[in-house]
Amino acid sequence: AMAWRAVSRFAARLLLPLPPRRGIASCIDPSTGLTEEQKEFQKVALDFAAKEMAPHMAEWDEKEIFPVEAMRKAAQLGFGGIYVKPDVGGSGLSRLDTSVIFEALSTGCTSTTAYMSIHNMCVWMIDTFGNEEQRHRFCPSLCSMEKFASYCLTEPGSGSDAASLLTSAQRKGDTYVLNGSKAFISGGGDTDVYVVMCRTGGPGPKGISCLVLEKGTPGLSFGKKEKKVGWNSQPTRAVIFEDCVVPVGNRLGAEGQGFSIAMKGLNGGRINIASCSLGAAHACVLLAQEHLTVRKQFGEPLANNQYLQFRLAEMATRLVAARLMVRNAARALQEEREDAAVLCSMAKLFATDECFAICNQALQMHGGYGYLKDYAVQQFVRDIRVHQILEGTNEVMRLIVARNLLQ
Amino acid sequence: AIDDDCNQTGQILAAILDWPQGTFVSRLEVEPQAQAVLVEREVDGGLERLRLKLPAVLTADLRLNEPRYATLPNIMKAKKKPLEVQPLEAAGPSPPRLRLLRLEEPGPRAAGAKVASVPELLDSLRQAG
Numbered sequence: 001a002m003a004w005r006a007v008s009r010f011a012a013r014l015l016l017p018l019p020p021r022r023g024i025a026s027c028i029d030p031s032t033g034l035t036e037e038q039k040e041f042q043k044v045a046l047d048f049a050a051k052e053m054a055p056h057m058a059e060w061d062e063k064e065i066f067p068v069e070a071m072r073k074a075a076q077l078g079f080g081g082i083y084v085k086p087d088v089g090g091s092g093l094s095r096l097d098t099s100v101i102f103e104a105l106s107t108g109c110t111s112t113t114a115y116m117s118i119h120n121m122c123v124w125m126i127d128t129f130g131n132e133e134q135r136h137r138f139c140p141s142l143c144s145m146e147k148f149a150s151y152c153l154t155e156p157g158s159g160s161d162a163a164s165l166l167t168s169a170q171r172k173g174d175t176y177v178l179n180g181s182k183a184f185i186s187g188g189g190d191t192d193v194y195v196v197m198c199r200t201g202g203p204g205p206k207g208i209s210c211l212v213l214e215k216g217t218p219g220l221s222f223g224k225k226e227k228k229v230g231w232n233s234q235p236t237r238a239v240i241f242e243d244c245v246v247p248v249g250n251r252l253g254a255e256g257q258g259f260s261i262a263m264k265g266l267n268g269g270r271i272n273i274a275s276c277s278l279g280a281a282h283a284c285v286l287l288a289q290e291h292l293t294v295r296k297q298f299g300e301p302l303a304n305n306q307y308l309q310f311r312l313a314e315m316a317t318r319l320v321a322a323r324l325m326v327r328n329a330a331r332a333l334q335e336e337r338e339d340a341a342v343l344c345s346m347a348k349l350f351a352t353d354e355c356f357a358i359c360n361q362a363l364q365m366h367g368g369y370g371y372l373k374d375y376a377v378q379q380f381v382r383d384i385r386v387h388q389i390l391e392g393t394n395e396v397m398r399l400i401v402a403r404n405l406l407q
Numbered sequence: 408a409i410d411d412d413c414n415q416t417g418q419i420l421a422a423i424l425d426w427p428q429g430t431f432v433s434r435l436e437v438e439p440q441a442q443a444v445l446v447e448r449e450v451d452g453g454l455e456r457l458r459l460k461l462p463a464v465l466t467a468d469l470r471l472n473e474p475r476y477a478t479l480p481n482i483m484k485a486k487k488k489p490l491e492v493q494p495l496e497a498a499g500p501s502p503p504r505l506r507l508l509r510l511e512e513p514g515p516r517a518a519g520a521k522v523a524s525v526p527e528l529l530d531s532l533r534q535a536g
Contacts, residue, residue: 078479091479
């Protein structure tokens with residue numbers, strides 16, 4: 001109870017125009033180096049996170065609520081298709097703007113923001129690789145979040161080895177017939193539009209195509225809702241295809257282009273997930289800072305303890321380092337530089353690992369209280385733990401970087 | 408405006424337009440039939456209620472409502488709005504709005520009176536009104 005007011009208070013503190021209050025927490029100020037316009041975006045997102053998300057974060061986690069109304073409110077502000085082109089309802093912003101926004105929203109509820117980033121990634125894929133008819137058919141209602149989207153790549157037999165996926169899409173006239181199943185699909189069962197990577201050709205990445213399916217298609221069904229350690233404000237289910245018929249007009253791009261579409265989507269997705277980790281870590285550094293000043297032991301506030309001072313300084317330093325990695329990768333992706341993909345992998349690897357350590361240390365600093373669900377810090381820890389695993393495990397991130405160095 | 412806290416813009420506008428003004432409005436009720444608004448103003452002594460004939464100039468106190476969120480598209484449009492900078496001379500001379508009626512020094516301080524006791528003080532206070 002009391003700790004949740006602390007969550008809203010720190011979130012509110014984040015949205016004050018940080019006047020030079022003797023430089024309190026100014027070293028981790030996420031608005032440094034941003035343009036005036038980006039600071040405005042950040043302010044709206046922080047405001048929204050503090051007022052519409054933070055007060056409900058615990059309840060959404062405990063009751064496993066998929067906060068459709070709150071996300072639709074966010075979509076009204078333009079958060080449903082942040083880097084999607086405006087002619088189909090998107091906001092047309094850059095990857096850096098997007099990173100700033102997700103980082104800010106994540107301070108309110110990391111799990112919900114992470115789902116929103118997945119949704120955004122799917123809309124971008126349709127916007128970028130779809131033809132005009134597909135863009136206008138799917139994107140407007142996705143940008144407004146009248147409909148929600150899911151990204152379907154992983155299968156029970158293919159996670160890191162994504163290109164070995166087995167879901168088949170057999171061409172029959174002007175349709176594809178899908179058979180197979182996807183695992184761990186965020187939003188699965190509750191969302192309306194599914195971007196599915198499936199095999200239309202031979203083995204390996206070149207045989208994979210990308211199809212868009214809608215809920216209600218005969219032959220499309222879902223597994224049970226998974227019980228997770230975190231990310232509880234979004235349902236996770238298996239998605240099952242049994243002779244599921246999809247018109248050829250639902251294919252994004254050419255046959256055999258699906259894997260490339262999936263990977264390009266993930267470049268942005270990795271920046272977004274890393275940004276969500278940044279937001280959670282920032283929130284936790286502020287929570288830890290507050291706790292250290294308030295909690296007394298041995299007759300003094302914990303903040304007088306040099307070990308804890310040094311620990312907090314290390315957390316802040318690593319947070320800023322991670323943020324710079326992520327923003328650097330965002331710029332590279334926006335400029336379509338050659339090194340963009342590997343920078344995105346590095347940023348995802350570094351930020352998700354560092355931010356988890358930061359949140360975990362913040363929990364430790366709270367002592368026993370950190371372990372109670374009354375305090376927000378444990379939810380940030382639980383929610384960002386999975387960022388080190390999905391959208392490409394941090395081990396696969398290392399593979400990508402090593403390949404770039406040694407190929 | 409909350410950026411400079413001058414507390415002048417609404418009042419000046421009302422004076423120029425010669426419209427009624429309700430400033431520091433913390434509650435607002437529109438009376439469409441009467442073409443009027445009922446406002447509650449935050450003043451030093453508390454709250455003041457006024458009925459203003461429309462059209463009127465109102466300025467908002469923070470207690471009036473919750474501001475809407477700016478949307479991303481609107482933020483971007485705001486950046487593109489033209490901002491014309493005009494030199495002060497272009498606005499032309501503005502007629503003086505203040506008339507000096509008189510100017511005087513405050514009167515000299517009158518001498519006081521000393522009293523011998525508290526009851527005498529109370530007496531003279533009562534007599535003085």
